Amino acid sequence: MEKRIISRRELLHWAVMASAGTALAACAPKTVEVEKTVEKTVVVKETVLAPTQAPETIELTYIDVDETGSGAEALRVYEEVACKGFTERYPHIKVTFQPGEGDWADALIAAMAAGNAADVFLHWTDFGRDLMQKGQMLPLNEHVPIEEQKDFVDEQMMAMHYGPTLYALPKYVSCPAYAYNKDLFDQAGIPYPDENWDWNRFLEIVNGLRNLGTSALGKLWPTYVIDWALQGWVWQGGGEWMNKPIDGTKILIDDEKALQGLRLNHDLVFKEHVAPTHADVEGIDWWHPMQTGRFALVEVHSWMVNELTNLEKVRLDFVVLPKGPARRAGLIFNDARSVWVGTKHPDEAWKYVEFLGSDKEVQKTVNSLIPARLDAGKEFIDELRVGPQIIFDTVNNGVPRPLSKVYFDVSKAQSDMMQEIWAGGDVQAAADNAAMVINEALMAK
Secondary structure (H helix, E strand, C coil): CCCCCCCCCCCCCCCCCCHHHHCCCCCCCEEEEEEEEEEECCCEEEEEECCCCHHHHHHHHEEECCCCCCHHCCCCHHHHHHHHHHHHHHCCEEEEEEEEECCCHHHHHHHHHHHCCEEEECHHHHHHHHHHCCEEEEECCCCCHHHHHHCCCHHHHHHHEECECCEEEEECCCCCCEEEEEHHHHHHHHCCCCCCEHHHHHHHHHHCCCCCCCCCCCCCCEEEEECCCCHHHHHCCCCCCCCCCCCCCEEECCCCHHHHHHHHHHHHHCCCCCCCCCHHCCCCCCCCCHHHHHHHHEEEEHHHHHHHHHCCCCEEEEEECCCCCCCCCCECCCCCEEEEECCHHHHHHHHHHHHHHHHHHHHHHHCCCCCCCCHHHHHHHHHHCHHHHHHHHHHHEEEEECCCHHHHHHHHHHHHHHHHHCCCCCCHHHHHHHHHHHHHHHCCC
């Protein structure tokens, strides 16, 4: 904190005297008049400016979750860097970190209704859009001008707005790539995939890996299908999920081009048997298959990279998504931070959001993710190994997760569709049913 020095003011200067002065005591933050007597004959009134009082301490609460795979260590770093680091910069603002655990999102929504929610919070598609529509987020347009918004990924910024109003900023650059297990490729004698691969080469590779055998941990698999995140495959095949990515009014998943990507992945599981059913890998959640060492190819997202690049028992590398008949495309998530509209300290809460998204120490140690700002992201990946660079490059092929004004109806119907497909059901029938339910909900809105 910079110290303010108050100069001593000379009281009088006589031709026949040297000088006279007196010490000034600190006083309240207002202008006061001090009477001083010199030679017992002259009284001089001197104006003294008092030092400024320290600002009132402001307390903020911040909710976030560990998306790096670091667990308790990540939460400790949140406290040390994201909270104490901010207070070192702004000593009058104290931030209390609340780790998002259990049903924290439901608890946050309930706290908003009760009027005592966290000042700054993380959110994503599942409930963030609903909070945005219900006016629970503070508008940020005055803090982030249009020119500055261009330093973020366009496809992510689309989801940060509701109409013309900006309500959130991305937490990090979210984009996918494939991770591959070099040991399993070497074992099968299959060349590693490269940036030129397409659907045909992808299928050649997984078929060439079908006889990997077993390990002490169980059967070894050529690939793994993340069944709920297949929008990228729909776009690669030339289809569209909805008629527009944000606030779409009609779902198009039942179109033949859209179904290509779903059928391809369905067949990997139920016809080709080069990817497991849920029962085959019970107990392995969808974000941890590659860590087991039992899979040769798994689609991963940028928030998984920190954990994957630090694995010791699995030799991994990364490659861009395969190109489909139409293009190369992947799903971009919209994890973001917002300020609660009911905060008592909107300016300070915004300062904190800005700090979390721009401070280098936070980006390196707290997020361990590619910073949302493009310039910062490029600088960040220069300091890391090749994997994040490849993932960062795929942002050019990213497509935002489709959103609509009846998001929860859409989400439920899509989930039902995926459950039907991944239980071995007919892809066309499941898509037709989902399209009917979703379009009825959209028309009723």
